[in-house]
Amino acid sequence: MTLSMHPSTLLLTRELPNLQYSSTRDRFDETWEAPLSTLLGLGRAAGADFVEFFLERVNYINCLAEDDTITSISPRLSTGAGVRVFRGKADCYVSTNDLSFTGLKAALEKGLSILGLQLPAPNGYVPEINLELLRDYAIKKDKESWLAGCSSMREMGEILLDANAHLKQKATHVQSRRAVYFRDWQEVLVAASDGTFARDIRLTQSVGYNLLCADGTNRSSISKRVGSTSEADFLRSWNYQTDAEEVADSAGKMLYADYVESGNYPIIMANEFGGVIFHEACGHLLETTQIERKTTPFADKKGEKIAHESLTAWDEGLSQDAFGTIDMDDEGMPAQRTLLIENGILKNFISDRTGSMRTGHPRTGSGRRQNYTYAAASRMRNTYIAPGNYTNDDLFASIDKGIYCKKMGGGSVGPTGQFNFAVDEAYLIENGKITKPLKGATLIGDAKEIMNKISMCSQDLGLAAGFCGSVSGSVYVTVGQPHIKVDSITVGGR
Amino acid sequence: MPNIDELAGYTQASAERLGIEKFDIYGSSVDETSVQVDSGEPKQVKASNRSSVIVRVWNKDNTVGVTSTTDVDSNGIDLALKTAYEASFFGVKENVPDFSPEATAELKADTEATAPQAPVSQLIDTLIEAEKELLQAHPAIKGVPYNGLSQRDLSRFYLNSEGAMRNEARSYTSIYLYSKTEQEGKKPRSAGAFRINRSLEQIDLPGCIQEAAEKTISHLDYEKVKSGKYRVVFSPEAFLSLLGAFSNLFNAQNILDKQSLSTPESLGKQIASPLLSVCDDALHPENIAAETFDGEGTPTRRIPLIANGVLSNFIHSAGTAKRFNTQPTGHANIGAKVSVSSHFYHIFPGESAQQEYSLDSAENIIFIDDVQALHAGVKALQGSFSLPFDGWIVNNGKKTSIESATVAGDFLELLQSIIFVEKEPELTPAGVCPRIWVDNLSITGE
Known part of the structure; x- marks a missing residue:
C-alpha cells in the first residue's frame, strides 16, 4: 500500500493561471461550482477561517407617470460579486464588477492581504471545497419565467397613465399627481467554504401614488405604495381604483388640517404601516448587529420581560408574496419564522452569520444586503405585532383625549434607543371618537419605555411594504400590526 | 474600468452597428477602502472597485431612452445601448432632453x-x-x-456622439x-x-x-426642556441639513414639476431675512469632493441663490435652462428624467445685522447641534418640518444637554425669522456655514 500526503489530483497554486473555466455568463448555474470551489479552497489554503462569495445580477426598471405623461422609464442592469473573508472574528469584504475567474481571484487576494494572509506558494496545494449540490430555489419554485411574465415597458406606461387619470377624477385641488412603479429582478448565488451553494431569483415590485394638493396656502401631500414579491402579474392586478380613492380622501382631509398641539398623549396607531413603531422602537434593537455595537438595551434580556404582556411579535421571511419574503437569505440560509417577543417576554434575536459568531445567538436566515457592494448583516424581513384580543372600538373607548395616527411616515432609531417617526395623517380623539384632522405630528420616545406602554392590541393585523435602510443598505421589508394603543407618547408639533 | 478612449471607441462602434446616431454616456469608477474597529480590534474592512455608466440614446423620432449598467465591457455597453434604444420609444415627446450647449465648454477648474x-x-x-x-x-x-x-x-x-469628452x-x-x-x-x-x-x-x-x-x-448631564416657543441657534450642520431638505426652493426641475415651494415668479422675491445670503458653489476651495462638470457635461460654477434674503437664481440642467430661457448651471444628474441637485452650499451674512448675539450672553436659547430623521419629519412640499434633535439649552454660555425634544415649524417662516447670521463659518460635508439664529420656533420637550 502506498501512502501520500495529498492525492495527486489536488490542484497546485502554480496551475491556477492555466485553468479554463467556462461559467455561464448570463446565468448562475452549476457551471459556477468549479471556479468558486477552487477560489474558496484557495482562500482556506491561505489561512482564512471562512470564505464566502456572493454573486448578483440585477435587471431593474422604474417608471414614472406625472399627471398625464410618462416622464421616465429607467432600466438598470447590474452584475457584481462580493467576497467575504474571516480570520478569527475579524472580517473583510471586497466587492467587484468583474465576475471573471481572474476578477474574483483578485478580489479574494485583496481580501486575504487586508487580513494579513497570502496565497500559498506556487507548489502549495489548493484544498477542494466540497460544495453541496446546487440548492436552486429558482428552479424549485419555478421562478425562471418571472421576468418574462412581468409587464412590458408599454404595459407599465399604460397602467400608470390609467391610474393617474383615475386619481384625477377622485381628487380635488390637485397640484400634481404621480404614479410610480418599479420592478427589481435579482438573481443571486452564494458559495461558502462551509459547503453552502445556493441560488435564488427574487422579484420585488412596488407601485403607488404621490398626490400633492394645494388650496391657497394650504397644502397636503399623501403617498401610498403597495408591494409584492413573487408575483409576475403584480402590476396588472394593481387595484388602483381603491388606492386612488384612499389617497384622494386622505389628501382632502389633510388639506385643511390644523397643526397638532405638542404634548404627551395616549395614541392609537392604525394597522399595516403603523407597524413602523415596532420596527423602529424594537425590531432594530433585536438585530445582532446592535448587540455587537452595544447599542441595544435588550442585549442581555433574552427570557426577560421587555414589553407589555399584551404584546407578541414575529419576524419571518415566509408570508406569501409579502415585501420582505425571501426563500433564502443572502448567506444562503433558508428563511425562517422567528418569534421575537411572546406576551412581553424576549424570545429570540435576529441573527446573521457574523452576528451568530460574535454574539452566540443562532442564525435565523436574516443575513440581508441591498446588493453585492454590502456585506450581509442581520436585518428584519416581515416584522409585525401579532393580533390581540381587543376590538378597535375597545381601543378608542379607552381614550378621552388622544391622537389617532392613521397613516405613518418613516422613522429611525439612534444608538441610544431613542426612536422617532412621522405621522402623515392624524386625527384628534375626543371622548372615544375621532374628531378633527391634524398634521405635523412627530412621535418620539425611548425604546425601552415605549414597549411597556403598548397596552392594547386589536385583532385586525395588516401588513404594509416598506424600505429599511441600515448597515447593509436598503432592503425590502414588511411592517405590520393590528390597531394598537400606546398609553402615552411624546408628540412633537407646533 | 476601461479608459475613456477605449470606452468611447467601442461605444461608437456598437452604436453604429445598432443604427444609433446620437448618444451620450456618463460614468464613474470608484476604488474605495474603509475600516471599522471595535475595542481595539479591526471589526470590518471593506474594499470595493466598481464602475457604472448610464447611456442615453436618441432614436430617429428624437425621443430619448436610457439604461444604466455596471457591465462596462463592450458586451455590456452593447446591451445597454439596445435596452436604451428600446426604452427611447417610450420617451417624452415634449421638452425632450438634448446635449448641453456647454458640454464642450472649457473647464476652468482642476480636473485632477x-x-x-x-x-x-x-x-x-x-x-x-x-x-x-x-x-x-x-x-x-x-x-x-x-x-x-x-x-x-x-x-x-x-x-457624447458630437465629440464632447x-x-x-x-x-x-x-x-x-x-x-x-x-x-x-x-x-x-x-x-x-x-x-x-x-x-x-x-x-x-x-x-x-x-x-x-x-x-x-x-x-452627560441632561434635562428635559419645557415645550414652548424659543429662540433657536442652528449649528452649521443642522441648518445645512434643513436647507438641503427644502432645496426644492431653488430647483428648476422641481418648479416645473410643481414639486417646489417656489414658482417661476418667485425669482426676485424676498424669501428670507435680508441677513442671509446663500450660494451653491461646487468649486468652493473647501469642497474636497468638488465636481467640475455635471451629468450632462456642463461645467459647474458658483451660483448665488439667495442674496440678502432675495431669491436670486435657480439651479438648472440643460433642459430646465432652455425652458427658463437661461444658461445651464452645472447641476444636472443624467437619467431618463434629468434631475437637478445642489453641490455645496456657501452660506454667509447678507446685510449687516443691527444687533449681534452671542451664546456667551444670551439666555434661554435652544442650540440645535444636529437634526435627525429628515426623511420622515420633513414635508418638503408643504414647507413644514417636525424633527428630533440633539442640542442644548444655553444660558449665559452654560450649555445643558436636552434629554429628548423636537423642533417644528415652517421653513419659509423660519427663513424670514432669522435674526442673526454669525460671521465665523464652519466647514461641514454639505457646505460652509456659520451659526444661524432664528426666533420663535416650536420646541416640544415635556
Whole structure:
C-alpha cells in the first residue's frame, strides 16, 4: 500500500493561471461550482477561517407617470460579486464588477492581504471545497419565467397613465399627481467554504401614488405604495381604483388640517404601516448587529420581560408574496419564522452569520444586503405585532383625549434607543371618537419605555411594504400590526 | 474600468452597428477602502472597485431612452445601448432632453486632485488609536459604536456622439467617530464628529476626536426642556441639513414639476431675512469632493441663490435652462428624467445685522447641534418640518444637554425669522456655514 500526503489530483497554486473555466455568463448555474470551489479552497489554503462569495445580477426598471405623461422609464442592469473573508472574528469584504475567474481571484487576494494572509506558494496545494449540490430555489419554485411574465415597458406606461387619470377624477385641488412603479429582478448565488451553494431569483415590485394638493396656502401631500414579491402579474392586478380613492380622501382631509398641539398623549396607531413603531422602537434593537455595537438595551434580556404582556411579535421571511419574503437569505440560509417577543417576554434575536459568531445567538436566515457592494448583516424581513384580543372600538373607548395616527411616515432609531417617526395623517380623539384632522405630528420616545406602554392590541393585523435602510443598505421589508394603543407618547408639533 | 478612449471607441462602434446616431454616456469608477474597529480590534474592512455608466440614446423620432449598467465591457455597453434604444420609444415627446450647449465648454477648474491611498494597516492603526483616545477622554465614554475611516478614489467622465469628452479624478479620505456613554442611573448618551480631506495625512484627526469627545461629554448631564416657543441657534450642520431638505426652493426641475415651494415668479422675491445670503458653489476651495462638470457635461460654477434674503437664481440642467430661457448651471444628474441637485452650499451674512448675539450672553436659547430623521419629519412640499434633535439649552454660555425634544415649524417662516447670521463659518460635508439664529420656533420637550 502506498501512502501520500495529498492525492495527486489536488490542484497546485502554480496551475491556477492555466485553468479554463467556462461559467455561464448570463446565468448562475452549476457551471459556477468549479471556479468558486477552487477560489474558496484557495482562500482556506491561505489561512482564512471562512470564505464566502456572493454573486448578483440585477435587471431593474422604474417608471414614472406625472399627471398625464410618462416622464421616465429607467432600466438598470447590474452584475457584481462580493467576497467575504474571516480570520478569527475579524472580517473583510471586497466587492467587484468583474465576475471573471481572474476578477474574483483578485478580489479574494485583496481580501486575504487586508487580513494579513497570502496565497500559498506556487507548489502549495489548493484544498477542494466540497460544495453541496446546487440548492436552486429558482428552479424549485419555478421562478425562471418571472421576468418574462412581468409587464412590458408599454404595459407599465399604460397602467400608470390609467391610474393617474383615475386619481384625477377622485381628487380635488390637485397640484400634481404621480404614479410610480418599479420592478427589481435579482438573481443571486452564494458559495461558502462551509459547503453552502445556493441560488435564488427574487422579484420585488412596488407601485403607488404621490398626490400633492394645494388650496391657497394650504397644502397636503399623501403617498401610498403597495408591494409584492413573487408575483409576475403584480402590476396588472394593481387595484388602483381603491388606492386612488384612499389617497384622494386622505389628501382632502389633510388639506385643511390644523397643526397638532405638542404634548404627551395616549395614541392609537392604525394597522399595516403603523407597524413602523415596532420596527423602529424594537425590531432594530433585536438585530445582532446592535448587540455587537452595544447599542441595544435588550442585549442581555433574552427570557426577560421587555414589553407589555399584551404584546407578541414575529419576524419571518415566509408570508406569501409579502415585501420582505425571501426563500433564502443572502448567506444562503433558508428563511425562517422567528418569534421575537411572546406576551412581553424576549424570545429570540435576529441573527446573521457574523452576528451568530460574535454574539452566540443562532442564525435565523436574516443575513440581508441591498446588493453585492454590502456585506450581509442581520436585518428584519416581515416584522409585525401579532393580533390581540381587543376590538378597535375597545381601543378608542379607552381614550378621552388622544391622537389617532392613521397613516405613518418613516422613522429611525439612534444608538441610544431613542426612536422617532412621522405621522402623515392624524386625527384628534375626543371622548372615544375621532374628531378633527391634524398634521405635523412627530412621535418620539425611548425604546425601552415605549414597549411597556403598548397596552392594547386589536385583532385586525395588516401588513404594509416598506424600505429599511441600515448597515447593509436598503432592503425590502414588511411592517405590520393590528390597531394598537400606546398609553402615552411624546408628540412633537407646533 | 476601461479608459475613456477605449470606452468611447467601442461605444461608437456598437452604436453604429445598432443604427444609433446620437448618444451620450456618463460614468464613474470608484476604488474605495474603509475600516471599522471595535475595542481595539479591526471589526470590518471593506474594499470595493466598481464602475457604472448610464447611456442615453436618441432614436430617429428624437425621443430619448436610457439604461444604466455596471457591465462596462463592450458586451455590456452593447446591451445597454439596445435596452436604451428600446426604452427611447417610450420617451417624452415634449421638452425632450438634448446635449448641453456647454458640454464642450472649457473647464476652468482642476480636473485632477488625487492622493495616494494609505495602506489598510495604517487606516486600521489610525482608527484604533482614535477609538482609544476617545475612550480615554472620559470614564463615561464606554464605546465608539459607530466609527469608520475610508479613502476613496473617484473618477468620472462624460462623452457624447458630437465629440464632447471630459473626465476628472478625485481622492478623499473621511473619518467619523460616534461615541456613547453609560452611567449608572442615567440614560445612554451619544454624539459624534466627522472630518474629510484629500488624504489620510491631511485629515484633522485630533480635531475630530476632540469634537466627538467634547460633544459626548456635554450630553452627560441632561434635562428635559419645557415645550414652548424659543429662540433657536442652528449649528452649521443642522441648518445645512434643513436647507438641503427644502432645496426644492431653488430647483428648476422641481418648479416645473410643481414639486417646489417656489414658482417661476418667485425669482426676485424676498424669501428670507435680508441677513442671509446663500450660494451653491461646487468649486468652493473647501469642497474636497468638488465636481467640475455635471451629468450632462456642463461645467459647474458658483451660483448665488439667495442674496440678502432675495431669491436670486435657480439651479438648472440643460433642459430646465432652455425652458427658463437661461444658461445651464452645472447641476444636472443624467437619467431618463434629468434631475437637478445642489453641490455645496456657501452660506454667509447678507446685510449687516443691527444687533449681534452671542451664546456667551444670551439666555434661554435652544442650540440645535444636529437634526435627525429628515426623511420622515420633513414635508418638503408643504414647507413644514417636525424633527428630533440633539442640542442644548444655553444660558449665559452654560450649555445643558436636552434629554429628548423636537423642533417644528415652517421653513419659509423660519427663513424670514432669522435674526442673526454669525460671521465665523464652519466647514461641514454639505457646505460652509456659520451659526444661524432664528426666533420663535416650536420646541416640544415635556
